[in-house]
Amino acid sequence: MSHEVVVIEGDGIGREVVPAAVEVLEALPVDFEFVEADAGDATKEATGEALPAETYDLAADADATLFGAAGETAADVILPLREAVDSFVNVRPARAYPGVDALRPETDVVFLRENTEGVYAGHEDRLSDDLSTLTRVVTSSASRELAEYACEFVADGRGPAGNPDEGFTVAHKANVMRETDGLFREEVLAVAEERGVDADEELMDAFATKLPLDPTQYGVIVCPNLAGDVLSDLAAGLVGGLGLLPSANVGHDNALFEPVHGTAPDIAGEGVANPTAAILSAAMLLEYLGHVEEGQRVRDAVEGVLSDGPRTGDLSGSATTDEVTAAIVDRL
């Protein structure tokens, strides 16, 4: 069976790292049909739309999508694409790798970020010259669905190695957002209890202090949308930046995979971008499509290259994107 995968390079280094990830996928004994589609700043310039309806529809109908990055139009591209694949959870692992400079090399966490609501579902109004409002939305159903996913995730052992108690931590701000985050917190903890999964909780501000002080306290962290955005980016700062971080937007029978980094305009076009985050996103895509062993082969190859292979400039090396990709393909 061949998997139809939509490939959206986007802008900047997306055009370099996505082809690298496709090269890795093509080197494996898995049947893919890749369909290229456009989105991003350049697409907007050319067509007037950052995310053409055709791209949206292709992503919606595919088995999975691999996305690179978009520039100024990032929100106009990625938010509708997450909707196109019907994604309810954004899976964001953040770990340091041996030999890679990191502020907290012992960091090994996975964020499970709610991917449909919070301020992102926000209806906004400019009510007067002075006053603007945003309606933040939290539903019991989305909170429970995320929690069910989190329970399966930890039960399947997909949390980081040594995940404390095989459980998870809910991070929220229910002491201020009593109804909305209160509902989120209550439902997530209730599902954990029903499923017999250990869950503890942390206020998101306290979490932001404690994660840098000692990341080993945490394993899997379940958060509302914006909290997951900010706290997972904080974790990126502890493992040495965004260059190594993949992510998955998982839906009911579709998913989209993307490196957490952006378009890196300072180095775009030079062929020196680090393809690791895109390649690790491809590993998540493989696992999502049931090719768990192949996903692991990709991870192992990436780790091998990170520990003693060529490196790009962000990791103090001088290799090109192609050299790093070739080294990873060599080790598969």
Add this chain to the structure above:
Amino acid sequence: MSHEVVVIEGDGIGREVVPAAVEVLEALPVDFEFVEADAGDATKEATGEALPAETYDLAADADATLFGAAGETAADVILPLREAVDSFVNVRPARAYPGVDALRPETDVVFLRENTEGVYAGHEDRLSDDLSTLTRVVTSSASRELAEYACEFVADGRGPAGNPDEGFTVAHKANVMRETDGLFREEVLAVAEERGVDADEELMDAFATKLPLDPTQYGVIVCPNLAGDVLSDLAAGLVGGLGLLPSANVGHDNALFEPVHGTAPDIAGEGVANPTAAILSAAMLLEYLGHVEEGQRVRDAVEGVLSDGPRTGDLSGSATTDEVTAAIVDRL
């Protein structure tokens, strides 16, 4: 002229560190009239109310208030108290001190957090079994007032030493919250431009990655309410925790000063809490009341003790709260 200062110890170590701060204030040649008032968990247990109307009124009518911490009732106490003193900005310096263990010892930043709106002004509703909403509020007037304060703050040289460009950074999420954070961003940047102050901007998620990677890029950071809450707590994690961080809630002719830390139930009652954050909050109170030189004396004494005086357990010492306080008073 004597200053009327309301003193609210609150719960836990608030009862130990606030008296320490008062002792420091009493050792200075400044006339205070201290008025004690109650709030917090114990007050709620005794009276049914975490924040009695009498305490609210005292804070509202005083020249300034010194607050410790509250336990479970923290939000019920501190949010109305900020309103009582009509505070529009929460000033949160975060710096590391020589000799104090810190993940990023070079951190020296000041957050100016909007203190009245955002999700904190949120009107919440449970619209159905499934659905809850919160109305997030951003006004042009509050954004401009914060920005005016920020411009004066940097112009007066109150930013950290070496504050890049004597300007500030606005951190926001206007790519998603386009109307609300869009308005905040626009007004803050407009005021900076009018005042000839350099201002740049950062998405709050990108800021959360970049601050741990290199805190020296930042000096003064201007944020919406919740962003300021989370990002300043992140900075606390980089300087070694909350034990050293003071804060000021500044209003039009009133203000409230509080350590950023909580009640620390694990050590409360043992007389071993670190009084530094409360004493530095007292230094901010002195400066607010016009006693800039005395504020500096307190800071110098604190720094001296941190560098070669007795230390509490959180800083790997074994001194008591009283011993540290006495050492600080000795150096005034």
